[in-house]
Amino acid sequence: MNAVLIAEIVILGFVFHALLISAAAMVWVERKVAAWLQQRLGPILVGPAGLLQPFADIIKLIFKEELRPAAADKWLFYLAPAISATCSFAAFAVVPFGGETTFMGLLDRPVKLQVADVNVAVLVIFAIASMSVYGIVLAGWASNSKYSLLGALRSSAQMISYELSYGMALASVLVMANSLSLTDIVNAQEGAWLGVLPRWFVVLNPVGFLIFFTAGIAETNRAPFDFPEAEQELVAGYHTEYSSMSFALFFQAEYVNMVTVSAVATDLFLGGWHTPLIPAAIGWFGFLLKISFLLFFYVWMRWTLPRYRYDQLMAFGWKVLLPVSVLNLLFVSAWVLYFGF
Amino acid sequence: MLLFYVFALVAVVASLLVIAQRNPVYSVLLLIASFGALSGLYVLLDAPFAAVIQIVVYAGAILVLFLFVVMLLNAPHEDTDEDLLRLKTINAATSRLRGGPMLFGVALASLFIVELLWALNRVTGAGRFDPAAADSVSSVAAIGRVLFTDYRFAFEVTSVLILVAMVGAVVLARREEAAPAPPARK
Amino acid sequence: MPSLTDYLILSALLFAIGTAGVFVRRNLITILLSIEIMLNAVNLTFVAFGRALGSVDGQIIVFFVMTVAAAEAAVGLAIVIALFRHRESLNPEAFTTLKW
Missing domain, CATH: 1.20.5 (Single alpha-helices involved in coiled-coils or other helix-helix interfaces)
Structure with missing residues (x-):
C-alpha cells in the first residue's frame, strides 16, 4: 500500500513538472518552427541551438517590475492569472497517459499512469474547460482598459460558442466507447485491423476529430482563432496590462492548455497509449509521440494561416461547426445503435 | 467527516457574502465559490454526475452570463438612496419607508431558519446514509x-x-x- | 459521517440566505443571484434525499431544476438589460411606475 501511495505521489509530481517543462519546451519549439517556416534561424545564442532560451525568458520575466494600473481592481487583477493557470493544470489531472504498470515489478499491484482516476473524467475535462473562461474575463474586466475588456469579451463569446461543438464531439466519442472514463475510452481503441490499421476513433469518426481539434484550437485561443489577443487590433488583448510573473502565468497557461487539449485529443481519438508497432510496456512513448505531433500541428497552423475576422469566426462556429457536430453525433449514435461498434 | 463541514462552511459564508456585497462582480464570483462547495457536497453524496453538471451549467454557463451582463451594463455599484433621490425615482417619503420591507425580509428569513431548525431537530438520528446504496445512485x-x-x-x-x-x-x-x-x- | 439531517439544515440555511437576499438587496442582478442560491439549496435537498433513498430520481430533478434555472437566468437577464436601457438603474424601486 505504501509503495503504491509513493508511486502515486511520484506520478503527481511528475505530471506537474512535465507540464511546466513542456510549456518551456513549447516556447522553444514555437520559436524554432516559426523561424524555419520564415527561413530564419530562431534562437541560437542561449545554450546549444538556443535550447536555454525559454529559461532566459523566464528569468527575464521574474526580474521585471510588477505593474498594476491604478484604476484596476486589485483583487481580481491578481486572481485572474491564478485562475487561468490553475484551470490549465487541473484539467490534466484526469488524463491518463499510459496503461497500468508495476514499474517493472517494483510495486505489488499495478497503478494507472494518471493522477486521478475519475469515472466521469470526460465531463470533468469539459467542466474545467468551461471554468477557464473566468481567468480571461476577469483579467479583461479587472484591468479597466478598453483593449483588455474587448479582448475578454471576444474571448468569452468565442469560448462559449466553441464549447458547444467541443461537447458534441466529446459526446460522439462517448457513444462509441460507451463510457465516460478516459481509460475505458482508450482501451476501446486497442488493437488493429489487418494488423496495421489501428482501431482508433479518428479512423471511425474523422469528422468528430476535426471538430474536436478545431474547437480545441478556439478554446485555447490559438491562431487562427487568437482574437482575444489579436495584436494588430487589441495590442495584446486581455493581458495588455499584465507584466512580469502575472503575464508569465497567462503565457504558461496558454501552452499548458495546448498540451492538455492535445493529450485529451490523443486519448479520445488517437488511441492513447495503444500504437501499432510500439510494445504496450512503453505505450507512454507512443502517447508522447502523438502529443508532439499534435503540438507541432498547432504551431504549424499558427504560422501558416491568417487570423479570421471576428464575425467570420462566430458565423463559422454557430452556422457550420455546431450543425456539423450535431449531425455527426446523430450519425454516430444511429450507427452504433443499428450496426454496433 | 471533516470535508462536509469545510464545504458547508464555504457554501454558507460565500452565500452570505454574495448578498452582503455591493459590487455585483464580487457577488457573482462568490456565488461560484458557493456552487463549487455545493458541487463538493454532491461528490460526498455519491453524485459525481450532479457535481460535474453543477460546475458545467452553473459556473460554466449561467454565471458567465451574469458576469457578462454586469460587465456590459457597467453599473457595478448598487444605487444608494441619495442616487435614487437624485434620479427622482423615489421621493423623500418613500425613502424613509424603505427600511420596512428590508426588516420584514430579515425577520422572515430568521423565522424560516428557526422553524426549520426546530422541525429538523425533532427528527434526530433520521436518514443515516446506507453505504451499500452508493453505487446505485452514482x-x-x-x-x-x-x-x-x-x-x-x-x-x-x-x-x-x-x-x-x-x-x-x-x-x-x-x-x-x-x-x-x-x-x-x- | 454527516446524516441526512445535516444536509437538510445546511440546505435550510442556504435557502434562508437566498430569501434574505431577495428582500434586502436593491439590485436586480443580486436579486437574481439570490434566487439561484435558493434553487441550489433545493437541489441539495433533492440530492441528499435521493442518496438517502438510494434512488437516482433526486439527481434527475436537479437536472431539470438546472435547465429551468438556465432558462430563467437567460430571460431574467434579458429583462434586466431591457429595463436598464429605460432607466439607467438596476434598482427595482426605479421601476414602480405602471407606464412610461
Missing part, C-alpha cells in the same frame, strides 16, 4: 436510463422550454429601434 448509466425512459416527456418539454427562453431572451434584449442594416458581407 452510476451515470442509471441516471441516463431513468432520464430517457421514466422522464422522457419532461426531458422533451425542457428542450422546448430552452428554445422558448432563447427566443424570448433575444427578443427582450434587442434594441427597439431597428439598427441600420449592416453592410452586405460575403
